[in-house]
Amino acid sequence: MENPIIAVIDIGSNSIRLQITQTFNQTYKVIDEYKETVRIGDNVFETGEFSNEAIDTIYTVLKNMKSMMDSNKVEFSRIVATASFREAQNAEFVVNYIKEKLDLNIEVITGLEEARIMTVAVHSYFQMNEGNVLLLDMGGGSTEFSYFESGKLKLSETTPLGASKLTSEFFKTDPVKTAEVADIEKYINNILENILPKTGATKLICAGGSINNIAHIFNKRKNLGDSTIKFVDKIFLKHFINEIVRKSIEERLKISGMELLRADMILSASILVKTIVDRYRLDGFLTMSGGLRVGLTIDLINKVGYELLFQGGELDVRYSRIIETARKYHYEEKHALHVTKIADIIFKQVKDEMGLEAKHWYLLEAASILHDVGQYIAYSKHHKHSYYLITNTELIGYDLRENEIIANVARYHRRDVPKKSHKNFVELTTKDQQLVIKLASILRIADAMDRSHTENVKDIKINILKNKIEFNVISDSDIGPEKDAFDKKKDLFQSYFNKEIVIV
Template identity: 25%
Template sequence: MTNEKIRVAAIDLGTNSFHMIIVEESKGKGIVEIDRVKDMLCIGKGSISTKMLDEEAMLSGIATLRKFLILATHHGVAQENVIAFATSAIREAKNQGDFLRRIREETGIKVKVISGREEAEFIYYGVRNAVKIGEAPDLLFDIGGGSVEFVIADQQGVRLLESRKIGVARMRERFVLSDPIDSGDIKLLEQFFAAEMVSAVNRAAELNVSRAIASSGTAQNIARMIRSVNGLESEVSLNNSAFTRAEFIELYHRVLPLNAVKRRKMTGLDEKRVDLIVPGLILVDMIFRLFNIEEIVISDYALREGMVLHYLRHRLEHEIHEGMIPGQDIRRESVYELGFRCDWNQGHAEQVAGLSLQLYDTLASQHQLEAPYRELLEYASLLHNIGTFISISSHHKHSQYIIMNGELRGFSPSEIEIIGHVARYHRKSPPSEKNMAYSMLKPKHKRAVDVLSGILRLANGLERGHRQNVESIEAEEKGKGITLLLKTRVEPEIEIWAADQLKPWLENVLQKKITIAVL
């Protein structure tokens, strides 16, 4: 990969809204989002039945694209790195050629109309770079205004790509004839959804799909409304968050009996989705029922991000698209990208991480933590010092802040909380109920933070000289004590001195006296 920084603007001309994301990619730091903007102008309004784009809507669309182009130019995006794809409404419009010609003449933007299958493929590229695809097949779905894309994929690749004309704007125009929606309209929608999803449902059953991942504004809006019903903050990243079937059903029964005036007053509902949320809720209900799913995970990445990934990999002439590599570890990649963005000391971070994992493994009989916590310890260790990017003073607190707000991909919100807390407590005061964020953790997560931060503190001490002196660690248990035996390259006087200062918290957590010696 070249050292050159590349800025790209990707524009998605959707049925409900036009979106643009601006990103920068550079070596090591990966893809960093610079800006994003959307305009819900409903280019497909009325065109689903007439197959003709409305003149007023086309003028609004061109005006929006002009603004997008000005913003992209302001952010340093070259004209040749502005990419734009059109989806369902424009794809089906008889006057698409006229609209695309006017866009090109008035803005210089060349819009490519993509097929439903291409749309599903781009969505897959995007989602798999935000949410870790399971070893067992997952159902990915993206609810648009004109179409809904269904993908079934596992870590080895794609098993199904489909696009169905059941988007929320299309369904509202065709089936929602009452407000509040009456039972007859609901029944017609359910029957239509069931007929359109039958092939995806059958394939999912063959592959034993048990989890769904949703991208799109409709799914995110449902997630925010559920958070609001549960009294949780809604203005947070939803990536990798999830809602259950039970949580969804509660929202479903709250919203459907309401008319538009009452829906508009609901906290968490985007004002421009007041009408679209009705077919959206009915569709998600059918997905839960027909695919027999108990939980839906949210992905912040979708079509636009997939467009960017595809474009960058193609532009840089990779032999294969890096964002599509089967088994790609997006969690590790994301952690390393955040480290590079913070100008980390990679050698020190990796040495501390290696020592942390050795301590975790050699003390397994003492802490008895579940296996997934080992991975979180490694990532917390890799990122424990990134707060020095802000300031050496209180850098442990800065590390936690950066981790919590660094948009790590592939992690659930609770996993990011744990990583942040472990990094926060790698020095200075140990975990305390006086810290409100720590006090609000689940009991099992608190204990994990206690153990992992104790291990990280000790590992950090064993790398006090920043000289990668400790090569391996063995443990010997004797009564109420543990002796850690170090294999080192040179005399580890400074490492043992620092570790002795930092070991009390782990001794307290494990209720064991720790002695450090040389093999």
């Protein structure tokens, strides 16, 4: 069983989603995805059971998904159903019906199991040992809460605060009435009061389609691209609620980015999130898309005997994900890590002079590890290919702006220095352009210092003098190619300092 292909299906109240992945080299890659927005839970929350129409929908969607699983030669799979199946009186009938017709096993998981799977997912995206994290997974029928103090799980609770359920129970008019809003707020507060700590959460991470739709609208308005992890500030959230509370569902659908089948539920989702943001006086909240599927995938990978890189315990999530990306493009590990080491040595000695802060190291570190990944496409112009690959890869732990900076720094590790004619460069803010120049100037020298890919340069002592900067290179081998490359690639560093740069 080499590089097994696995599939997970998440049957939610609002949508059914399939994700097919292939495991390789301590990581995995999504090879196919499929989603149908079905709202099978609506009927359950009103009548207590799946309608015939909903059962037909489940059957048709799963039939298509089975076909995709077969075509992708899936070896292991897990199909889970959540709140709507937990509540539907005829859930057992549907499970048996699907087993009989399609030979697929639907596993109806408990709210606590759902929370556990989400926890697995969240660990793959966030460094959980930093601060206290409240994880909220809002489905159609229920919302699961998990609370972590310094990475340790302190509570895990299932609540009936699902987006669809809240909407059908509280919002009977269109547009909604002020009293209805007051009632839902009171109801949410009462439930939360009994299960969540009064203070302490420093970060709120949310999952679920309706909350993700809020973040999607936020990103659209801010002209930000799409990403798995998004941050929405509390000011937007407040204004957004004020905006939609007065609108009918038809009017809400005119909002750019609003999903057709979420226009009604998005209000209850917004109110729930705002209640928590206010409770812990947070600046905003993070959203994570595909959470349950990611958790299911990782859980299944672990169950078939594989451990992923970030689960090793020694590496943090951010760093593991960079290494995963680099491995995907078959990077030359020794060279990349040596360049990163040299970049670190230089960074520490010049950061104050260059006005760089410690946090900028994480950008340079990623660019150093990934600078040569473009060689997977072609050696010729590989710096440009590296830029393309990095901008089209979501680097976990970095936001879109940081991702773009990393891609630019990697792009300028060789050949041309940044120019006003370069689209990728001019699209950055002036401040970020300066940051790219500074970091790229270090990376160019670090790369030159391992020109022969032999790790011959062991250390560098930098001496910043009035008219020149001396690099004392420590090595016990011949470093002719490195010296030669240094002379060719010191240009950006030299022009930044406006001083002569020499190896002594």
